[in-house]
Amino acid sequence: MFDLSTLAEPIVQAPLAGGPSSPELAVAVCEAGGLGFIAAGYKNPEVLREQIEAVRAKTDRPFGVNIFVPSPDAADPAALRPYLARLEHEAGRHGAEVGEPRFDDDHYDAKLELVCDARPAVVSFTFGCPPEAVFDRLHEHDIATWATITGAAEAATAQAAGAGALIVQGTEAGGHRGAFVDDEDAGGIGLLVLLQLVRRTSPLPLIASGGIATGAAVAAVLCAGAAAAQIGTALMLAPEAGTDPTQRELLNEPIPTRLTRAFSGRLARGMVNRFMTEHHDAAPIAYPEIHHATSPLRAAARKNADPGGFNLWAGQAHELAQARPAAEIVRELGAEARRTIHETAQRLALTGR
């Protein structure tokens, strides 16, 4: 089974579902010595299969597939109505129509079947913890399993269920929070705190995620006990990423980010824009219903190159993203991490007792 310590660079690509993810990006990260990822989220199984095959055609290195765990229950339709009414007005701006606020499971079972057949090196999960039987089945197919956690209790649950490693997602991370339950009261725990809390109680390999954009930060999370750093926003300006052109132009600007449910009905971090500001306070907890409802609006805003009208997912360090080939980014972060650790070790030996 895949072992993180065999990577040439301690770098894992974040799945980046919903746009920036592409087979080309995964291939570039893999070929540079990191672990590339394909996002299964929002795709139908046929597209997912094609993308896995596209990666396989270009690299024989290990790569991962990330799967969304479905929400257990549909939202109460009555609770959606006021927000859907707001979205009607929003839709008028771009001549679009509000999408059907449907509940679905994002083809969860079919995607599990597919990965058992295609056997990527790693399958990671976001938005929940699968039952033990799912982990067992993947392990029987020689697939390493990673669970995304945002708190210490989730880490304990995932470990008990049989996850092979933990993606430790700090509040700094861009895009959706991977929490098992979308509950703001669980607190937005910073990456460095979360690594300390989880490292104390879990022997599993940890993949640190959230706001990592420099080799110095890679070195930092390795010191804090991670086996690798997961980078997402840091790759969004790479030519291989499918990042929307309108967002590309803004990514290096000092625009604050915040967590919001305005776009999808589930907490996610993006750059503050008009849509977020106007609708944040009114957004219900209702994923994937609100995701589907806003989908045509977001597509229309993208088409109109209107950065105020769609989700500008980004982590807190988005200003530091570099417009360079993904392979260069991965290799430079790895080299800078090694340099940083050696320099810091020397500095500590020279001063102090």
Add this chain to the structure above:
Amino acid sequence: MFDLSTLAEPIVQAPLAGGPSSPELAVAVCEAGGLGFIAAGYKNPEVLREQIEAVRAKTDRPFGVNIFVPSPDAADPAALRPYLARLEHEAGRHGAEVGEPRFDDDHYDAKLELVCDARPAVVSFTFGCPPEAVFDRLHEHDIATWATITGAAEAATAQAAGAGALIVQGTEAGGHRGAFVDDEDAGGIGLLVLLQLVRRTSPLPLIASGGIATGAAVAAVLCAGAAAAQIGTALMLAPEAGTDPTQRELLNEPIPTRLTRAFSGRLARGMVNRFMTEHHDAAPIAYPEIHHATSPLRAAARKNADPGGFNLWAGQAHELAQARPAAEIVRELGAEARRTIHETAQRLALTGR
């Protein structure tokens, strides 16, 4: 002038105004090779002078004094009224009376005079950036100056004004946010992101603050470019700290924290409790008015050992605080940081390219 690199341990004590701060704690940290701190906040100048003298009597090592920069304007009294009415009900629980919601500057000028006379090694500032003339005057008295920042723009302002070093406070930190303006939209930036952003643009020494409770985390922030780690909550169970006994009993429990203005009218992080839950949404931006208004209520709740009735300031890693003498904590964090960096350097040399 004091140079951070001369510390035997790369550890700075957080000032911990309002309870946990004590001359004994500062002395213990200094004698262990770290930099102890006295909190000037909330104290009248006579008490501050006595505490500085108490530290001087027990150690000849360098130490620091932290001063609150006053709010520029008093809050609009009309905006306070609804919240003060809520507090009346709260006061009844403990037979206390709501305090006078007065505006003051916490004896700012007198404290600046005092430190110019007493000449501690370092004076740090919280809640704002003094003008250039203040930094110049302190430097003329051979006092190193540190400014607390919570974002990249504040770092640039503090550097331009002449601050000699920056305390980089992540959202993970316990107690009050040191932001120049109490504005939630500035975003709760995680420590590791903030270090990356500030390190890119500022050559000043950085002191990393927020959620640092283990030597591995000290190693992490040193890799991320900090010259030292500031620890506060990690010292709150030390016998030398003046931590309230009721909070001591809770500090290692897995209780979430959040940022709130409920207790002081200014954002601060504490363990979630009844007072916070009931009043958070209603609290205005009004510091120090609300601080003074709740002061008798909080004192009464402390006296009654009611953990639901006062501010349980704590950083996100509070579960990891250790009930040990402060000197042991400082020395162990330093030793563990050195061990971690050497082990991580070896691990990276063994694997990878």
